[in-house]
Amino acid sequence: MSVVGVDFGTLNTVIAVARNRGVDVIVNEVSNRATPSLVGFGPKSRYLGEPAKTQEISNLKNTVGSLKRLAGRALNDPDVQIEQDFVSAPLVDINGQVGAEVTYMGKKERYTATQLVSMFLSKIKQTASAELKLPVSDLVMSVPAWFTDAQRRALMDAAEISGLKLLRLMNDTTAAALGYGITKTDLPTAEEKPRRVAFIDIGHSNYTCSIVEFRKGELTVKSTAYDRHFGGRDFDKALVDHFAAEFKEKYKLDIKSNPKALVRVHAGAEKLKKILSANQQAPLNIESLMNDVDVATMMTREGLEELVEPLLKRAHIPLEQALLEAKLKVEDIDIIELVGGCTRVPALKDRIQKFFGKTLSFTLNQDEAIARGCAFSCAILSPVFRVRDFAIHDIVNYPIEFTWEKSPDIPDEDTSLTVFNKGNVMPSTKILTFYRKEPFNLEAKYAKPEMLPGKTNAWIGRFAVKNVKADSSNDFMICKLKARLNLHGILNVEQGYYVEDMEVEEPIPEEKKEDGEKKDADVSFEPPDPLHVHASCEDERAVKRPRLGQQSLTPPKAMDTDEKPKTRKVKKQVRKGDLPIVSGTSSLEEATKASAAEQEASMIMEDKLVADTEEKKNELETYIYEMRNKIDDQYSDFASEDEKTKLKAKLEASEEWLYDEGEDATKAVYIAKMDEIRAVAGPIVQRYFDKVEAERAAAQAEAEAEAAKKAEMAKAAREAALAQEATQSKDEEMTDAEGTKPDEVEEAK
Structure with a gap:
């Protein structure tokens, strides 16, 4: 990978x-x-x-x-x-x-x-x-x-x-x-x-x-x-504007009316700017800028700084x-x-x-x-x-809000909420809770369009929540939507599901969690009115908004006793099923992307074919020049005059074709032309390589014979050395046997 x-x-x-x-x-x-x-x-x-x-x-x-x-x-x-x-x-x-x-x-x-x-x-x-x-x-x-x-x-x-x-x-x-x-x-x-x-x-x-x-x-x-x-291009533009005025006055040239001249001055200004970063002054010379007129000027670092002072401010x-x-x-x-x-x-x-x-x-x-x-x-x-x-831990740069349709059952409902504020941690996830009896839509958009670049549309996306319906007692369905600003900085409503409130008993906790502990939690309420919308984040706990008549879900703190831990009845939300979400965003549809990908793949193949064709054309041109040089030099002794004449004529004809009709031929045609020349030159080249191969084989055989001879000589030398060593050893033994006397032996003892 x-x-x-x-x-x-x-x-x-x-x-x-x-x-x-x-x-x-x-x-x-x-x-x-x-x-x-x-x-x-x-x-x-x-x-x-x-x-x-x-x-x-x-x-x-x-x-x-x-x-x-x-x-x-x-x-x-x-x-x-x-x-x-x-x-x-x-x-x-x-x-x-x-x-x-x-x-x-x-x-x-x-x-x-x-x-x-x-x-x-x-x-x-x-x-x-x-x-x-x-x-x-x-x-x-x-x-x-x-x-x-x-x-x-x-x-x-x-x-x-x-x-x-x-x-x-x-x-x-x-x-x-x-x-x-x-x-x-x-x-x-x-x-x-x-x-x-x-x-x-x-x-x-x-x-x-x-x-x-x-x-x-x-x-x-x-x-x-x-x-x-x-940025750098704004510095370049300041220089180009200055030179445009100078050349108009000095050379009577209006470079802004000529796109090619303007691009050349832009390139020159960019180089000039880089030189002035390390030097106090630098020249600008452009040959035949317009109307066959050469231009030349000089710029100092102080002059550049004066031109870009509005930027520097x-x-x-x-x-x-x-x-x-x-x-x-x-x-x-x-x-x-x-x-x-x-x-x-x-x-x-x-x-x-x-x-x-x-x-x-x-x-x-x-x-x-x-x-x-x-x-x-x-x-x-x-x-x-x-x-x-x-x-x-990156941050959100533009605040994002959600707006939704007002429910006919809730006349005083708020219809918007800023979910991601500027400066919030990114990526982050927030849970939106809605109470609804029927499918509904919500939209995401930037809360402050004036902060966006240019006149960018503040709209981000539209999300339709399906399969929403009232329960068996005609009460509201509790819908939860998971909105996520992912690590790309892109917003999606990734998931939808519905929950039901269930009353359960749980022991009263003795200790609170440590401050600062992060928890991806959804704060739940028992609202007297049918709707309450709230959001919670992985990194931030949602703030409860008190409502009239709302009862606290947390009982008084239990006293320390030796009795069994006390329990309390609490309402918990249990997930019961998923809610399909249909999203509409600025992303391309899958069919459009597939079509564009197919078109891109086709263009890549076209580019490759053109590159391969150009390569074969260059190979043909190189081969023509190479054979022309070698036929009178390297291959001269391996071709008859008739073969030389025939090959030279073929090369000349191929070269004329290459620079005339063959300027824009196909890859297959260039390969065919190469094969035609090789058919004529093949016997000559083969004779040359046969001789080269014969000389190489002869040289190798000679080297092998020389090596064998050296090995034989080395073997004979080793045998002679061994024989001499054996004779010398035998002579020493005979000398010891004949020359030892009894009194000498006695002395040795």
Whole structure:
């Protein structure tokens, strides 16, 4: 089982994998550690990742970027209109979703943002599989903390279409915090003061600050604040606007009227910004920008800072908001950890450092920290790896409320309740209790639409509860619904069931449970009126709302005696059966996903066929040049003049065909052309290899004979040595026998 973490960025995507020795960031087909988040369309195939970036300028209208920021959005959303400034392909409305209109294989096609994301994820899957040499199915992917339910569902659908299973959608800064904390061995214990770290992530398009508390084995997100339109691309845009005005005045060129020129200036501005992060000044030179005019200019760091001053003035806002929501002061923060490529801008670092009044920390890899954190999360969720236990307590960023239909039997009924408040722990589960005599519907929506990005629809989902009916005495059915905000940040009503009140006897407990003990409990009431709605959470006990005439279920505390434990009669709710729930959310229907997955699989096969065809074409071209060089050199002595003439003519004809009619042939035709040349060259090549083989066999036989001769000589030498040793031993014995005298023997004694 593969363990993969993906930092899905607006500009680039980073893939990390967990291995036995830790987490590694893997490289793509051109050995880059980050893959451009682009999808392009051509006359024969798609271009995904690096190939899309390579042909972006020549194929602007058919190349789509900002994939992450388009998913789950509508075309009329003001945020999407901003994205059109950064996406060269035209954006269109497709059944309420934003999509792109492109020319693919000679036809106008329209693809939703969800489909475009699934195409890119197919590329990520392929890249990871090629590196791991294993099939990839499970992964954890990062998303901005401000993503809504609809945006998260769109990414889940896209992953499913591409054949991937998302184990978790993880907020960017939470992933960075996990990567930071899981490797630390010096975190404070539960009794000690927690370590508070501010994680500041400024990437290509957005700026996020999270305040996180660390204790041994766990992290708790206290607050998250963000600026959705603050990032590297906004710095680039400030430069591009400046250069557009300069070139218009200096060279009489209006680059904004020429999309290709504009993209080239954007690329130049991005490089210039990076150079100015380490240098005081840098040049910008672009050859033949427009109308065969070369442009050249110079920019200083001070000049750049002046251009982006409006942005820099906003740098403190997310920091102040994060501290306010966490109810902390600047001096309460122990460490300020920066991640994201834009945090390399010196002016931005200065503003952040002045705000906190502390030295900034850069212990994490700014470009790869989030992907590594995702890989750690995937390893924790995977049964394959044994990872140090590390609990992650993230928070709800938007309050969620439920509304329902008013029952005709309850005229004064409340019809809404905020179930998940901003700052609640996520994931969490709450139980909603309804008293009903007939089936009913309820809707989930964001309680404060003004907090949502752009003009996002506040609606989350509609849930119809079936099989509800009055009991035998025409009394209300007690319906319980399990609402869960899962670890992806997605809301579902997962389960419905009904219960009955039963009176039972139980001993009065002598001791209370320890304070702070967590219990997933449902607080039950005996209401005088027919309806009471309440919610309880895994991490929070529901608050009882007193009602007129309500009796306490807890009797007075029993006195300590030697008698048998006293009991009390209590009403308990016993589960009697399930209630089917029909859900309607922004997720794609199963049939739609199946159709999109089938279309994606077909496109993958088309891409593979085109790639294989191109490979065979290159093989043919290489073989033609190789044979042309070898026929007068390596194979010269093995071919007659007639054979040489015939082969050269064949090569020349094949080359002419290749650059004329064969420019756009099929894979089978290229293979057939290769076979035709081999049929002519085969006898010549065979003679050459026969001679090579004969020479090799002769050399081997000679080597074997030489080895045998050496072995024979060695054997003879050993035998001679043994014979000499035997003769010498015999001579010594004879000398001893003849030369010993009686008096010498006596002396020896």
